[in-house]
Amino acid sequence: MPPAATIVGMGRSFDELVAEAEAAPVDGWGFAWLEGRATEQRPSWGYARAMARRLAEATAALDIQTGGGEVLAEAPTFPPTMVAIESWPPNVARAAERLHPRGAVVVATSDEPPLPFTDAAFDLVTSRHPATVWWAEIARVLRPGGTYFAQHVGPGTMWELVEYFLGPQPEAKLARHPDRESAEARAVGLEVVDRRCERLRAEFHDVGAVVYFLRKVVWTVPGFTVAAHRERLRELHDRIEREGTFVAHSTRTLFEARKP
Template identity: 30%
Template sequence: MYDQKFLSLIKDYEKDFSGWDFSYITDTGRIGSELLTWSYGSIVNHHIPKANSLLDMGTGGGELLSKLHPLPELTFATEGYKPNVTIAKSRLEPLGIKVFEIEKDDRLPFKTSQFDLIINKHESYSPKEVRRVLAKGGIFITQQVGGLNSSHINEQLEAPLNSEFVDWNLRFALDEIKKEGFEILDKKEEYPVERFYDLGALIYYLKAIPWQVPDFEMDHYIKQLYIIHQTIERDGYFDVKQHRFLITAKAI
């Protein structure tokens, strides 16, 4: 029923994924993304020289933080996904960055007003707790994945969107942050295209981010996956729209 190429590609579901490293499919050009009009890394780099203390929330495996330098002497990181904690510690602690494993966003293991810069890329957060640990005048920079991210994948698989995140967007996030005593310095929201060049790349992606399709199992979606495979064979790619938004805010 299914061709050999399809059967070979679905084996990518068995490939290991660790930290926050998509190089298996990005470095080989099997997936590509349209560029945003902003660079999270450049924005963060602009603020780092002004900071005496820095917190990176949701550092993943520490991939990005380890490349930002020179960092403040007082730099810390948190990570809530247990498999990433060991990876982050091995990468960051030799650099003098202590990594804290956390379970709840509203209970950070830091003193009130401890930081003057908090960065957060694609990590959940409690606006109230961020404000608590951020000093007055301190800066909070976050890039978030919106609730409509890659919704076309769900449509094609006939899988519902994750109800926990579906209403997560720039307007909602701004309302929350403003209520906790922040001045908004910058805000943006965009829907760049993400392109998959083979089905194996898509399957690897879904395994890496299980919240996109929380009940994703190969056998359950095999027919829908084959239809996507046929689309890629016909058109050369399968496109979906990402959902990203950026907020830079100052504690007042």
């Protein structure tokens, strides 16, 4: 989400805000629509810049779950072989439009392993906010000495939103824990050489921002629809009107793992 904003949704009706957010396109992996409606702190490590430095030194790289290619496109230099994969058709089209002119190959894939590449095909594999991490496949397609560099969504992300709509979820809150992910990486033979985790503040300034976010980041509240959650949304609108904002928190984990 945007790191800072001038609030634009104040004073508008519940029905107007929700209808606008329902109609907004959610393809791609950019969050520009939330400008002026929501803010989220950024991790201190600067993932896109760090990824770009590694891409500049690589010979063959794979970006997993690239979305519309927005983050990958920030890198000024691609290696001689640059491949991006994505499963959602609207995102595949946007990624191809953005990345093909720079010589990158965009591959449409399923949401299930295996990755459609031969063993030891890449010396760098990257991913920003993968929905799932296929550690065994990442290890398989990495060359010896190759690196997996990624920013993961950490445990308890946006949990205030999750529990507002779904109620207490104590078991699910432990998912994506960095200790568990590190153990999974080591189990397939990767060496974790760097791991950092930060908790970050997010603010939603109108109910439309919440609707848009939940439509786009679909795993936050699985099965979310405006129709199914309209009364809770109306209550949330009233709360934001009273308090000025709805505060949630995300966690992010930076991973760097190497194949011996």
